[in-house]
Amino acid sequence: MSGAPVPTTIPVGTDYDVVIGAGVLDRVGDLLGDDVERVLVVHPPTLPELTSRVAAALEAQGYAVHLAEVPDAEAAKTAEVAATLWAQLGRAGFTRTDAVVGVGGGTVTDLAGFVAASWLRGVRVVQVPTTLLGMVDAAVGGKTGINTAEGKNLVGAFHPPAGVLCDVDVLSTLPGADLVAGLAEVVKCGFIADPVILDLVEAAVADDPDRARSAANPHLRELIERAVRVKAEVVAADLRESSLREVLNYGHTFGHAVEQVEQFSWRHGEAVGVGMVYVAELARLTGHLTGPEGDALVARHRSVLESLGLPTTYPAGRWDALLTAMRRDKKSRGSTLRFVVLDGLAEPTRLAGPDVALLQAAYGLVSRHADAPAH
Numbered sequence: 001m002s003g004a005p006v007p008t009t010i011p012v013g014t015d016y017d018v019v020i021g022a023g024v025l026d027r028v029g030d031l032l033g034d035d036v037e038r039v040l041v042v043h044p045p046t047l048p049e050l051t052s053r054v055a056a057a058l059e060a061q062g063y064a065v066h067l068a069e070v071p072d073a074e075a076a077k078t079a080e081v082a083a084t085l086w087a088q089l090g091r092a093g094f095t096r097t098d099a100v101v102g103v104g105g106g107t108v109t110d111l112a113g114f115v116a117a118s119w120l121r122g123v124r125v126v127q128v129p130t131t132l133l134g135m136v137d138a139a140v141g142g143k144t145g146i147n148t149a150e151g152k153n154l155v156g157a158f159h160p161p162a163g164v165l166c167d168v169d170v171l172s173t174l175p176g177a178d179l180v181a182g183l184a185e186v187v188k189c190g191f192i193a194d195p196v197i198l199d200l201v202e203a204a205v206a207d208d209p210d211r212a213r214s215a216a217n218p219h220l221r222e223l224i225e226r227a228v229r230v231k232a233e234v235v236a237a238d239l240r241e242s243s244l245r246e247v248l249n250y251g252h253t254f255g256h257a258v259e260q261v262e263q264f265s266w267r268h269g270e271a272v273g274v275g276m277v278y279v280a281e282l283a284r285l286t287g288h289l290t291g292p293e294g295d296a297l298v299a300r301h302r303s304v305l306e307s308l309g310l311p312t313t314y315p316a317g318r319w320d321a322l323l324t325a326m327r328r329d330k331k332s333r334g335s336t337l338r339f340v341v342l343d344g345l346a347e348p349t350r351l352a353g354p355d356v357a358l359l360q361a362a363y364g365l366v367s368r369h370a371d372a373p374a375h
């Protein structure tokens with residue numbers, strides 16, 4: 001894969017840096033800060049080599065490394081798994097000057113961040129995302145959490161990391177479907193804030209569609225950096241999602257509901273893909289996107305996502321379950337559902353309390369094609 005030799009450092013306000021580079025994995029200890037003795041490295045079973053490299057780099061710098069293997073993917077984000085990590089931290093005597101390192105995709109960094117946020121009411125966490133989605137989104141910004149039986153990320157904390165280390169070389173082993181799922185969050189940043197992202201994705205697809213959906217995408221490094229800059233700017237201004245940060249939730253009200261209804265058999269990025277089409281249709285139905293320009297923007301959602309192989313439709317017949325799940329969205333206020341919608345390209349705004357008939361009509365527009373991909 002391509003990658004400039006010089007790492008890029010993107011500051012998140014004055015709090016911490018996101019370091020993006022090729023072959024930078026061994027620098028993990030540099031992000032830990034002072035006084036750390038013990039480090040809990042949280043990792044999935046799928047990444048033995050990367051985990052060993054991180055552990056060896058930390059040991060070489062004198063840290064006492066404790067490995068914590070957790071179940072792969074969404075199965076990691078449970079209270080039971082968090083409890084096993086708290087027990088391990090307790091047995092090993094982790095103090096407030098010790099730290100957690102998350103090595104893996106967004107599921108691992110969400111879990112590791114939450115355990116760090118809750119242990120002794122907060123210890124340092126350094127995130128080492130190994131998926132595209134983790135690099136551009138999950139590991140950055142300090143939203144940490146786990147799921148409950150009732151829904152996605154319902155328990156968690158805002159706990160910014162001490163640093164984020166993105167080694168783009170590790171993406172070469174990422175399965176294609178996971179790379180594409182990460183591109184969904186990149187595309188999200190294009191629609192809400194940085195349209196150059198959409199231009200770059202479309203250019204890569206026009207040039208070579210297969211390569212565009214892989215770690216060999218010639219614009220991948222720039223796409224990662226642009227998406228991280230979008231996220232960094234937003235979370236630096238509004239860590240706790242009092243207002244602005246909600247824009248990063250574009251497509252997630254419906255997307256999280258799909259994940260829940262499908263019992264996590266859809267990847268997060270896939271669900272967010274169809275969620276963005278849903279909310280684009282909702283914006284048209286509620287008069288936020290109007291005229292030929294509005295129509296073109298909705299069509300652009302479908303075309304860019306489909307060109308990457310992301311789902312833009314969802315089967316009919318699941319409305320009641322979807323609506324129940326959407327009501328648990330964190331943007332809801334009492335019984336009022338709230339959505340992030342676009343007034344135009346890179347012009348996000350909020351839609352509060354739309355008529356349920358319009359919500360269902362938007363579902364009709366994403367479900368009318370009975371050709372949703374099998375999962």
Ligand SMILES: NC(=O)c1ccc[n+]([C@@H]2O[C@H](COP(=O)([O-])OP(=O)(O)OC[C@H]3O[C@@H](n4cnc5c(N)ncnc54)[C@H](O)[C@@H]3O)[C@@H](O)[C@H]2O)c1
Pocket residue numbers: 044046047072073074077104105106107108110130131132133134137138139140141142143144153170171172173174175178181182185267268269
């Ligand atoms: N906290 C946030 O702000 C935030 C933002 C976006 C998403 N998320 C969360 O992130 C999660 C999704 O993250 P994800 O898409 O990274 O999924 P994931 O963590 O499940 O990883 C996807 C798969 O890739 C494998 N993998 C990881 N790195 C690899 C590598 N380098 N080579 C080969 N295989 C590798 C994993 O083992 C897993 O099977 C969801 O739970 C979502 O809610 C959180």
Ligand SMILES: O=C(O)C(=O)C[C@@H](O)[C@H](O)[C@H](O)COP(=O)(O)O
Pocket residue numbers: 137141143152153185241245246248249252330
């Ligand atoms: O960072 C944010 O803020 C986001 O909303 C980014 C999302 O991509 C991410 O999936 C996040 O975990 C969703 O958070 P939630 O508050 O809706 O659970």
Ligand SMILES: [Zn+2]
Pocket residue numbers: 137185252268272
């Ligand atoms: Zn997301």
